[in-house]
Amino acid sequence: MGTVYFTRHGQTVWNVENKICGATDIPLTQLGHQQARALGERLxxxxxxxxxxxxxxxxxxxxxxxxxxEVTGIPTQPEPRLTEQNFGIYESTPRDGMEFRTAKAQFVNSFGTGESMLRVAQRIYNLLDELKAGRETCLLVAHNGIARVVRSYFVDMTNAEYAAYGMHNCEIVSYSF
Structure with a gap:
């Protein structure tokens, strides 16, 4: 039985400002850099x-x-399938906005110019299937939206539980195949 670890990236300015980052490329804050180093020390x-x-x-x-x-010496590899969901017209809007919360419940919705949750799930589930078939234990470093999809692969969730699930910055969880 294999294991996969998952963590959400460190804090960003838009996290502080309660804005949806999505596929927008937002850098870490100083605290975000510290959180990442601290997670490395913990691992x-x-x-x-x-x-x-x-x-x-x-x-x-x-x-x-x-x-x-840098802290652990573990080799890294970019994985494009771990890119956060493109929330289209909702990127940079409030994370807790009622219009977004309603739209997020529609799993086939592409948010105008974005990507549906079903398409995100397809790419993440494909990645997890590959990891399950392999022999490596991997740490996935990604985003809150991806955290929901990863959790749904391992845990049965209602739509409401899926929409409500979230992780803190640099929190880590492990899942067993």
């Missing part, structure tokens, strides 16, 4: 058996992965 201290770090190519996840790798 090193706990001797987590991670073979490789796969990360979203968006700068906030790439920088988080870089800091973790």
């Amino acid at each position: 090193l201290a706990e001797q987590c058996p991670i073979d490789r770090i796969l990360y979203s190519p968006l700068i906030r996840a790439a920088e988080t992965a870089r800091h973790i790798a």
Whole structure:
């Protein structure tokens, strides 16, 4: 039975401002850099058996992965399928906006110019299927929207539970195949 670890990137300015980042490339804050280094220290201290770090190519996840790798020595690899969902017309709008919350419940909705949750789930589930078939233990460094999809792969969730699920910056969870 294999394991996959998942973490959300460190804090960004838009996280602080309660804005939807989505596919917009927003950098880490100073605290976000500190959170990533601290997570690397934790993984090193706990001797987590991670073979490789796969990360979203968006700068906030790439920088988080870089800091973790600098501390732990774990090799990294960009994984485009871990890119956050493109929330289209809702990018940079309030995360808790009622219009967005309503739209988010529609899994086939592409948010105008964005990407539907079904399409995101397809690419993430395909990645997880590949990892399940492999022998490596990987840390996935990605985003809150991706965290929901990863969790839904391992845990049965209602639509409301799916929409409500979220992770703190640099929180880490593990899942067993």
